[in-house]
Ligand SMILES: [Zn+2]
């Protein structure tokens with residue numbers, strides 16, 4: 001049986017520990033009408049399940065024209081090559097995490113920690129700077145640079161008829177010098193996320209938070225990792 005979760009109209013969780021593969025970060029799907037957009041791709045081993053979950057919503061994996069990689073860790077990017085090879089999906093990521101995604105520096109991906117043999121991909125759209133807006137399909141995607149967990153971490157938000165949906169993938173950390181983590185930058189990034197006053201938070205490992213729970217969740221981590 002396929003598992004698939006609707007977060008709000010046109011936004012779904014299609015991969016994750018309970019949906020595709022235990023090592024996977026959550027994989028979110030946005031139906032942008034003329035195409036589909038995936039936020040992260042999991043480690044790769046659960047990709048067939050992710051595709052099944054997409055079909056369970058009556059949507060076609062071949063319509064995934066874009067995959068946004070929130071940062072260069074293997075539990076988010078291991079499956080990118082499958083999307084590129086099967087469906088010619090375009091990869092979008094920030095320039096400061098490009099080296100990990102394109103295979104120039106293996107330690108940045110943490111692949112050995114997961115025992116995954118990473119197959120690098122080229123980034124088609126390289127983001128730079130503080131904030132970018134991309135219109136993909138019929139949806140405006142706001143891509144906010146939120147460094148800290150990694151230097152090129154981004155958070156993505158869209159405004160829907162049901163409210164603002166924020167994809168904030170690794171809010172909880174962890175932090176390591178081997179990936180270039182920076183707690184001070186991370187704290188600044190978390191304040192940017194709080195300022196967005198999102199209605200839905202789709203987190204990479206913790207799942208979905210709504211309304212006031214979002215502030216509680218983020219502030220909980222700010223208290224846990226003081227400067
Ligand atoms: Zn992660």
Ligand SMILES: [Zn+2]
Nearest residue numbers: 071073149170
């Ligand atoms: Zn990570």
